[in-house]
Amino acid sequence: MTLTRDFYERPTLEVAKSLIGKVIHFQNRQLVITETEAYIGIGDPACHAAKGLTPRTAVMFGPAGFTYVYFIYGMYHCLNIVTEKEGTAAAVLIRGAKDMSANIYLNGPGKLCKYLNITKEHNNRDIIGSKEFHVVDKNLKPKIICTPRIGIKQGRELLWRFVAVQEI
DNA sequence: GAATAGATCCGC
């Protein structure tokens, strides 16, 4: 079944963890999520919204179930899904996934967005009720491990990266 | 206005 806003409105760490094994439907493609990271505005120096609301981070303060897509390093986009209630800045970064039909592994947020042609056009979109982009629970239950997040300098002691161990 | 660091990836 398709995930509703309630799913995303929970604590970010729970959402990040339970998104592993869920299936993204995007423009007729289906990707199993294999890797996520949690970013929480309050008390997380690595989060873009750590220093408060800016034009770029405004989406994260909005309601759960919206996309947050940003451009980084001059070449790559990263896809996030906003979590928690409106007013609380937090999101889950989709770092890795697998295309089920093409059997392609996408390890890394930049590659994932490039493969799906995700750009800033897709920023701040409500995925609840969207036909183009939504996430489905197929009752997969992969084994999950927690590790430090990738590519950040602050907040490395937090084990907020979730990776599927079992093959799916 | 200028400087700089950045939730990345690829090739050497």
Add this chain to the structure above:
DNA sequence: CGGATCTATTCA
């Protein structure tokens, strides 16, 4: 390990 190459944010 450095380059590609844009942008949001910070500093003067």
